[in-house]
Amino acid sequence: MTAPLLNAVSISKSFAGVRALKQVSFDLRAGEVHALVGENGAGKSTLIKIMTGAETADAGTIAVGGQPVRQLDPHVSRALGIAAIYQQPALFPDLTVAENIALTLESGHAWRRVDWPARREKAAALIGRVGTAIDPDRPAESLTMPEQQVVEIAKALGADARILIMDEPTASLSEREVQGLFDVIAALRRQGAGIIYISHRLEEVMAIADRVTVLRDGETVGTWPAREVNRTELIRLMVGRELSAVYPKRQVARGEVALELRGVSQRETGVYDVSLSLARGEILGLAGLVGSGRTQLAEILFGLTPADAGTITVAGVPRRLTSPAAAIAAGIAYLPEDRRRHGVVLEMSVAANTSLANLAAVSSAGLIRGASERQQAQQYVERFRIKTPSVETDVYALSGGNQQKVALARWLSTKPTVLILDEPTQGVDVGSKAEIHALMQDLAEQGIAILMISSELPEILGMSDRVAVMRRGTIAGILSRDEATSDKILALALEDPRPPTQAALRT
Amino acid sequence: MTHRRELSVAIAIAVLGIVLVVAAPGYFSGENLNDLFLANMPVLLVALGATLVVLAGEIDISVGSQFAVCSVAAGVLANAGWPMPLVAIGTCLIGAMFGAVNGALVAYVRIPSIVVTLAAMVALRDGLRWITQGAWVQGLPDSFQWFGLSQAAYPLVAVAVVAVLFVSISWGLRHLSAGRAIYATGSNPDAARLAGLDVAAVKALVFAAGGALTALAALLNSVRFNQIPSNAGIGLEMKVIAAVVVGGTAIRGGRGYVAGTLLGVILLGAIGPALTYLGVSAYWERAIHGAIILTAVAFDATRAEPLGRVGRVAAARA
Numbered sequence: 001m002t003a004p005l006l007n008a009v010s011i012s013k014s015f016a017g018v019r020a021l022k023q024v025s026f027d028l029r030a031g032e033v034h035a036l037v038g039e040n041g042a043g044k045s046t047l048i049k050i051m052t053g054a055e056t057a058d059a060g061t062i063a064v065g066g067q068p069v070r071q072l073d074p075h076v077s078r079a080l081g082i083a084a085i086y087q088q089p090a091l092f093p094d095l096t097v098a099e100n101i102a103l104t105l106e107s108g109h110a111w112r113r114v115d116w117p118a119r120r121e122k123a124a125a126l127i128g129r130v131g132t133a134i135d136p137d138r139p140a141e142s143l144t145m146p147e148q149q150v151v152e153i154a155k156a157l158g159a160d161a162r163i164l165i166m167d168e169p170t171a172s173l174s175e176r177e178v179q180g181l182f183d184v185i186a187a188l189r190r191q192g193a194g195i196i197y198i199s200h201r202l203e204e205v206m207a208i209a210d211r212v213t214v215l216r217d218g219e220t221v222g223t224w225p226a227r228e229v230n231r232t233e234l235i236r237l238m239v240g241r242e243l244s245a246v247y248p249k250r251q252v253a254r255g256e257v258a259l260e261l262r263g264v265s266q267r268e269t270g271v272y273d274v275s276l277s278l279a280r281g282e283i284l285g286l287a288g289l290v291g292s293g294r295t296q297l298a299e300i301l302f303g304l305t306p307a308d309a310g311t312i313t314v315a316g317v318p319r320r321l322t323s324p325a326a327a328i329a330a331g332i333a334y335l336p337e338d339r340r341r342h343g344v345v346l347e348m349s350v351a352a353n354t355s356l357a358n359l360a361a362v363s364s365a366g367l368i369r370g371a372s373e374r375q376q377a378q379q380y381v382e383r384f385r386i387k388t389p390s391v392e393t394d395v396y397a398l399s400g401g402n403q404q405k406v407a408l409a410r411w412l413s414t415k416p417t418v419l420i421l422d423e424p425t426q427g428v429d430v431g432s433k434a435e436i437h438a439l440m441q442d443l444a445e446q447g448i449a450i451l452m453i454s455s456e457l458p459e460i461l462g463m464s465d466r467v468a469v470m471r472r473g474t475i476a477g478i479l480s481r482d483e484a485t486s487d488k489i490l491a492l493a494l495e496d497p498r499p500p501t502q503a504a505l506r507t
Numbered sequence: 508m509t510h511r512r513e514l515s516v517a518i519a520i521a522v523l524g525i526v527l528v529v530a531a532p533g534y535f536s537g538e539n540l541n542d543l544f545l546a547n548m549p550v551l552l553v554a555l556g557a558t559l560v561v562l563a564g565e566i567d568i569s570v571g572s573q574f575a576v577c578s579v580a581a582g583v584l585a586n587a588g589w590p591m592p593l594v595a596i597g598t599c600l601i602g603a604m605f606g607a608v609n610g611a612l613v614a615y616v617r618i619p620s621i622v623v624t625l626a627a628m629v630a631l632r633d634g635l636r637w638i639t640q641g642a643w644v645q646g647l648p649d650s651f652q653w654f655g656l657s658q659a660a661y662p663l664v665a666v667a668v669v670a671v672l673f674v675s676i677s678w679g680l681r682h683l684s685a686g687r688a689i690y691a692t693g694s695n696p697d698a699a700r701l702a703g704l705d706v707a708a709v710k711a712l713v714f715a716a717g718g719a720l721t722a723l724a725a726l727l728n729s730v731r732f733n734q735i736p737s738n739a740g741i742g743l744e745m746k747v748i749a750a751v752v753v754g755g756t757a758i759r760g761g762r763g764y765v766a767g768t769l770l771g772v773i774l775l776g777a778i779g780p781a782l783t784y785l786g787v788s789a790y791w792e793r794a795i796h797g798a799i800i801l802t803a804v805a806f807d808a809t810r811a812e813p814l815g816r817v818g819r820v821a822a823a824r825a
Contacts, residue, residue, distance in 0.1 A: 302701070325703040336701055345695045347761050356691055357702040359684040366684050410702065 003066030004029050005194040006051070006082075006163050011060035013046055020046040021218045023060070028163060028194040033185060035197045035205040035226065038215035038238050039429040044198055047215070048165055051196075052084045053077035064163070083161035085169055089148035093141035097151055098123040100140050105158045126154035130184050132177070146173045146290050153184065164188060165196045168427055170204060174290035174455050175490060182208055200429060202231045203458055214238055239431055247462030248438045250445070254465075255280030257316070258449035259301075259332075259418045264310035269296040270473040274310070278418065283440065283450040285464030287457070287489050293473035294453045295337060298420045301451075302334040303327040315417050328357060331417035335407055335424060337453075339400070343407035346396035350388050351377035353395050353406050358414045380409035384439060401432025408439065419443065422453045437463060457486045469493050512755030512806070516770040519799075523777060531784035539780065541662055545731060547776035548669055549574070551769065552724035554747045555676055556606075556717030558768045561751050562680075563713045564693035564760025565613055565620040567606070570721045570747055572631035574740030577602045577725035579635060582644030582735040585651040594651075599722045605631070606718020610711035620714075628744070635737055644735040654730055665727055672720070677765045689713060693760025749796060750775055753803045775799065 006028040013021040021043045028034050038044050049055040051062070053072040062069050064080045091100045098116075101123045123136035130150050140148065149169060156164055166185075170178045185195055185208060199205055205212060205226070212229060214221040214237045221237050229237075259278040265271055271293045278284050286294050299305045301312065303321040312319050319330045327334070336342035344353050354377040355362045362373040377391040384405040388398055395406055404424065411419060421440070425433040440463060444450055454460050460467055467484045469476045469492035476492040527534040553570050560567045581598040589597065605627070612623045653661040680686035691699040692709045700706045729735050754771030756763025778799075779792040 304701075323703075323705075324701055325705065328703040334701065341695075342697045342701050345691050345698050345761075347694045348691065352687065352690075356687070356699070356704075359687060363684055368682050368684060368687060370682075 002030070003063070005065060007063045007066075008047075008051065009061050009063075011047065011050060011057045011062070013050060013055065013058050019218050021050075021057075024215065024218070024220050026213055026220070026223075028196060030162075030192045030194055031189050032210040033189060033195045033197050033208050035199065035209035035212045036215065037198070037200075037202070037205060037212060037234060039431050042215040042238070043218040044215055045167070046218075048084060048167060048196070048198070051077070051163075051165065052082060078159070081160065081162035082165065083156035083159055083163070084165040084167065085149070085152045085156055086167045089145070089152045091140040091143075091148055091151060094139060096137050096139055097127070097134055097143070098136035100151055101126060101136075101155050101158060104155050122158070123154070126158045127151070129157055129187070130154055130180065132180060144290065146177050149173060150177075153181070157184075157188075161193065163194050163196070165198075167198045168200065169197075170199060170201060174288075174292075175457060175493070176289055178204065200427070200433065201456060202234055202430075205234070206231060216240055235430055247459075248434075248441050249463055250441060252281040252444050252465075254282055255447055258282075258314065259451070260311075260313040261301075262311045262313075264297075264300060264307045264312060266296065266300050266305050266307050269293070269299065269305050271296045271300060271307075272472075272474045274475055276468055276475060276478065278449045278451060280417070280447045280449050281444050282465045283444050283452055283463055285460040285467040285484075286451060286453045286470060287455075287460050287467055288470035288476075288493050290455065292470040292493065294470050295422055296473070297470070298334060298336075298422055298451070298453060301327065301332055301418075301420060328414055328416075331415075332420065333357070333411035333414050333416035333418070334420045335404075335411055335422060337422040337426065339404050339407050344395045344403050344410075347394055349377075349392050349394055350381065350386070350398075350406055351391040354380055354391075354409045354413055357410050361413060376413060377409070380405075380412070384409060385435060399429075399432075401428040401436070404428055404432070404436065405439075408436070412443070416448060418449045418451065420451045420453070423455060424452065425454075425456070425459065457489060460484075460489065461486065510764075510766075512803075513764065513767045513770055515806075516753060516755070516767065516774055520770065520774050520777065523774070523781060527781055527784065531781075534781060534784045543776065543780060544662060544666070547772055548665055549724035549728040550743070550746050550750065550776060551669060551772045552672065552727070553717075553721045553743060554750045554768050554772055555672060555765055556713075556720035557747045557751050558754075558756055558763060558765050559676070559680075559689060559713040560620075560717045561748075561756050561758060562693045562760055562763055563689050563710055564696065565710060565713070566748070566758075567609060567620065567624045567714060567717050568744045568748070569605075569609060569624040569627035569631060570717065571740040571743035572628045572635070573602055573605050573718060573721045574725045574728075574743050575738060576605070576631050576635050577722040578729045578735050578739045579639060579644055579737055581722075581726045581729050582647055582651070585647055586644065588648075591650050591654055595723075595726055598726045599719045602722020602725070603715045603719040606721070607711060607715040609718070610714025613714065614707035614710035639737040641737055643737060645733075647733060647735070652730055652733055661730070668723075668727070672723075673765060673769065680765065685709075690761055693757075694762070746775065749800050753799055755803070757807065758804075 004027040008026045010023045010025060011021055012023055024043065024047060026047065036044050046055065050057045053074045053076060062072060069076065098119045102119045120136045127134050127150060130153050132150055134147055134150060140151070143151065169181060173181060188195060197205065197209060209226040211223055212226050212234065213223040214234065216238060256279065257277050258280045262275050264274045274297055288294050296305070300307045301321065303323045303326050306322045312321060314330045314332060321327045321330060340346065345356065351374050355373050359368065362369055362376055374391050380386065381388060381391060386402050386405045388402060395403055398406065425436050428436065440450060452463060461484055464484065465481050467479045467489060469489055471493055479488060553574065557567060557570065577598050580601050581594055584594045584597050609623050609627050612618050613620045649655065654664065656664060680689065688704050688709050691702065691704060692706050696706050750771035751768050752758055753774060754763070754767030756767060775796055778795055779789065782789050782791055
C-alpha cells in the first residue's frame, strides 16, 4: 500500500497552558473521505489549523505523501495541495465571483494584463464542476451563504488541491445543494483526492465518510471504518456519555390557535399566498430548499418586511406587523439564522443581551435596574445551562451553542406567544444541540407555539408536530407527524421539474 | 480590564503633571488653569456629543461649522433683544435642528455619515460666510457678556453646567434604556433592529443631541468676548474626534465611555500650553497630538478583535 496522503502522528498543542491537543494522530489516504467528529472544543479546529499551517504544533510529526514536513506554514501547505473550506466563507465582498476565484489561482507580476474573458470562463467552469451556476460577474457580497460556499469549493478545485479539508461545509446548504456537494466530493474522491470532512450532522458523515475519527477533549478516541459504527455509537463516543434520547419529542396537548396566516404575500421578497395556523404547544417545522421563502416568511411575521396582502392573527387578535417592535408587542419572537450577525451583540454582556428585547421588564421609568437585569440573566443561565463565567461576561467569549442559548434567553424574556426559530442548531455541537432541542420541547409544553425553520431533515422530522414544506415562496404542502418522511418532504420541496431560477436561489 | 484605556490616559496626564510640577510650577497658577478650562470647555461639550455619535457607530465632522453658525446665531438673537435664557434655548434648538437634519439624512435616507456631515461642514461654513460677508457680530448687549455675571463668577457657572451634563450623560449611558440602545446600535445595528430597537431613531437622536451640545458650547464660548467672529470653530471637529479616540471610544462604535473622552480632552488640551511653559516651541503641539492619536489607534488595532472573522462577506445577506 502506498504512503498515506497525509499522516499526522502524536500532535500536541497548548494555548497559554491549556492543552488543546494531546498526542492526536490522524491519517488520510488517497481517494477516501475521512470524517473528523467531536463536540465543539474537542480540538478539531486546532488540528485543522495545524494541517493548514495556521498554527504550529508543539510536538508531533506531519508527513505529506510520505515526506516529512518540517515547517508547515500556509504557503507550504498550499503548495503541498492542502486546501481548507471553512464554515464561514472568506470572500472579498466588493470583488466579483470571477475575481475572487482568480485571486487564489492566478499568479504573475502585478502589471500583467488581465484576461477577463478567460477569468470568467474559468470561474464558470469551476462552479459548473460543483454542480450549480452562479454568474461570475456578481459581486461576492450579493451571494447567499450557500453560493459563497460554492465559490470557496470552486477556488479549492481550481487550485488542484489533493487534500481538501471541509469544515462544516453543509451548515448553510439545503438538502439539494448538499447532494450537489456530495456529488462533487465523490468526483474528487475518484480523482484520488483525500477529503477531511468535519460535520456535526452525523447523518451526512454516515452517508459520505469511509472512515471516522472521533476527538474528545483534545484526544483521539479512535478511528473506525464508517460502516462499522452507527449514529448512536458515534454520539456516545463523542460525548463520552449516553444521550438518552436524540430527539426528546413528546406529544403536547394542542392549545388554542396562536398564529393564523391567511393569504399572506410580500411581492418584493417573493412570498405568495401563505396560509397556515399554529397552535399553542405545537412545533411546526418549516422545511424547504434554501431560497424557497422560509426566512422571508419569518421576516414578514417579525415585521422586517411587512406583508402587502393577507391577514395575520396572533392569539385571536388581527395584527399589522410593520416593525420588529410591533411584532414583539404582538407576542412574536424571532431567533434569526446568523446568530453572530443578527442574534447577539457580541460586545455586550450576557445580562445586557438577555434584556435587550425587553428592557422594560428590568427597568422602571426608563431606568435599568442592574440587579434585576443580572438576576433575570442568572435565571436563564441556570435554566439553559449557559456556560459562562458570569452574567457580566461579554458574549463574544462564549461558544456558539452558548451564544445561541443567550439569544434564546433574550426572546423568552419577552414572554412570546409565538417563537420563530431559524436554523436553531446550525453549527452547534451535538451536546448543545440536544439541550436546545430539549428546551424547545419544554417551551412547547409551557404553551408556546414554535415555528422552526430547519434545513436538517432529521431535526424537522424529530421535533415537529407538523411539517409545512415551502416551495417558491408558498406552502407546497403540510404533513402531519405521522405522514412526514424525508422522501415526502423532499418530493414537496422539489416537485416542480423546472430548475429554480437564479432569483429563487437568493435568500 | 474595561477601563484600561482610561487608566493609560490618566497616567499620561499624571506624568505630564509631574514633569510640569518639577520643571514649570507656574503652569499650575490659578490664572493659567482658568484659561485652560475656558479654552477647553467648548471642546469637552462638543466631544460629549461626539462620543454619543461615535458610540452609535457614526461620525459628525460638521461640528466646527455648527459651532460657528450657533455662535453667530447666539449673537444675532441677543442683539435682537431676546432675554439671555431665551437666547440660550434658541441657540440650543438651532444646534439640535442642524444635528437632527444630519441625523435624519444618515438614519432615514441612509447616506453615510461621513458624507452627510462633510457636506454639512462645507455648506454651513460657506453659507455663514456668504450671509455675514465675513463680518463679526458686534454691539452685543451687556447682559450677553459673561451672561451678565462677573468675570470671576462665570467660570464657576460654566463648570457647574459642564459637570452636570457630563455626569448626566455618563449616568444615562449606563443606566437608561436609551443609553443601552446607543451601545447596541453601534455594536451591532442588525441585532439591535431585530431586538425591536428603533435603530434609525437612535441615530437621528444622537446627532440632534450632538448638535444641541455643540450649540451650548458655542454659546458658553461666545459670551467670553464682546464680539463674535464668523469663523469660529475651525478645526474643532478634529480636536473633538481626536479626544474621543484617545479616550478609548471605538471609532466603529459600540464601546467607550465619556470618562475617557474627558481624559482625552484634558490630555490633548493640556499639552499645548505646557510646551510653552517648558520652553519648547509651540509648533510641536500638533505633531505631539498626532503622535498621541497614533499611539491610541495603534493600541486599539493590536487589541484582540472580538468580531474576528465575522462581519464581512461571511454573513452577507442583502
